[in-house]
Amino acid sequence: MFFHIDPHNGLAIYDQIVRQIKFAVAGGLLKSGELIPSVRELARELAINPNTIARAYRQLQDDRVLAAVRGTGLEVATGAGERCRGERLKLIRARLRQVLAEARQSHLEVRELRDIVQQELKQIEREGA
Amino acid sequence: MFFHIDPHNGLAIYDQIVRQIKFAVAGGLLKSGELIPSVRELARELAINPNTIARAYRQLQDDRVLAAVRGTGLEVATGAGERCRGERLKLIRARLRQVLAEARQSHLEVRELRDIVQQELKQIEREGA
DNA sequence: ACTAGTGTACTAGAACGATAGTACACTAGC
């Protein structure tokens, strides 16, 4: 389990966990029926309070991404893959649109904005596996 | 004064005000020596508590973007234009980098991400005056 | 049966952002 939590993200910690698990399911790193790390284990690994993890898991159940197996843990729900792949695009697009809207409002010249975006995109491609 | 405050932005309201004033100064909409709207006036216009505006103005003074004229109001400080133009790039780039980092972590294929970015960028150019 | 591990629920408190209301020193305009 490779998570990357940034407390100064603007996003709440439990929300970051929700998103990253959805992304992992969408990307096929987590498959239907597979057990995810327990509340206590993930809390220990990320050095975060178990309640925060539990809250994220609760929401993931509400979103039908995870399903409870009593006394055993939480597994990835059947059909969660498709559901998450659809949502992934929405989530990323929404975040991107926010940032670009702010940039547009900053009276930066469109050409400059385009340059910045291209630079950062290239950077991502260079880093991305 | 055209501000656009989004409470569900992730960014605190006072922070949005700080950024947008810096952007206005950077873009030349506010020039050195010009008086900005009073705390109470802007609070009324944005339907936001005056304390929140005051907090933003206090930070803008700390950042040497605004300067107080006792009993009269706050004016744009001398040399604020250059200072804000430099910072504008940093602020936008930082936000953009956050979003792209999240996108990269979502195991979305780079090609798909590139497509989304291009789409949204075109959308901005279409809207942008 | 016993133990250790699951998720879940609950109360309490800290920190932060935002709101509400009040008070004060100052200045421009009359």
Added chain:
DNA sequence: GCTAGTGTACTATCGTTCTAGTACACTAGT
């Protein structure tokens, strides 16, 4: 001088997020 408008400071309250600690029902493994 008086009034209305500045910024500033202060206390109090609320909601959200996160932390802290405890308790409970359940199950796998022995």
